[in-house]
């Protein structure tokens with residue numbers, strides 16, 4: 531495994547100032563709408579007070595962060611989103627989710643083939659392990675990509691504490707599906723709730739994180755507050771947002787996009803420029819904020835770390 535050098539410039543120093551201006555406007559609007567009570571009272575770094583967009587303290591720099599690619603702007607990361615529970619346009623999640631979704635109080639049920647099933651409050655998840663910044667390259671199956679400074683810790687920290695039994699072969703992530711908070715779930719575009727899953731060794735891989743924030747703050751609603759999964763070598767849709775249930779199971783989970791269209795979306799969904807989507811090529815990508823296209827890398831550039839997970843598998847069959 532090749533370990534990349536830590537990125538030693540804090541995100542706040544590379545983010546163009548204009549973005550912070552935009553951010554302030556957003557905060558003003560948010561405060562006006564009364565949707566982030568407590569958050570604007572700066573200095574609340576305590577996870578127990580966390581609302582969407584609360585600054586997080588004591589984040590460690592991870593050696594697994596990408597070292598050399600410029601970050602996608604905070605504005606693009608938080609306004610160009612896929613989150614169909616809030617609509618299918620890129621700007622629907624940031625238009626609708628900030629006022630509609632309530633990420634507190636929030637619990638996550640951890641169940642299935644484990645010795646320690648329990649329901650945890652999301653604020654406990656903030657204290658489970660040391661928060662790290664993980665700058666990851668992200669690739670959407672639609673052909674665009676971003677570089678995002680996520681905040682979280684290895685999902686393996688949670689898995690170890692759950693004590694999986696020998697029958698736990700896969701792990702399933704179930705997103706919230708509440709029609710009161712999510713107008714999109716009243717529309718049968720997908721089979722709600724949104725379900726994603728990983729094989730246990732993929733879930734245990736050090737690159738897979740339980741994600742609680744980005745750009746040094748708790749997740750904004752449109753990015754999947756209060757808790758989501760991030761798996762950087764797979765297409766974006768594997769990264770389920772606003773998770774309410776984590777299930778350890780024996781059989782491969784029936785995941786939302788594979789159910790919706792099994793010919794176009796497989797369970798593995800590893801970023802693979804050699805396997806075209808039936809309706810378009812996956813060879814290149816548009817990095818949001820850049821002109822032109824760049825070639826898509828095998829396993830999204832994480833091949834040195836993850837290729838061994840798929841040794842001997844036909845990646846055209848298991849796409």
Ligand SMILES: Nc1nc2c(c(=O)[nH]1)N[C@H]1C(S)=C(S)[C@@H](COP(=O)(O)O)O[C@H]1N2
Nearest residue numbers: 611612613614670705724766767769770771
């Ligand atoms: N619950 C849920 N999770 C989801 C989605 C969704 O529609 N619903 N979209 C996925 C897709 S296709 C992508 S590309 C990423 C986008 O994450 P981002 O908006 O934080 O960049 O979220 C993924 N997780």
Ligand SMILES: [Mo]
Nearest residue numbers: 670671766767
């Ligand atoms: Mo996506």
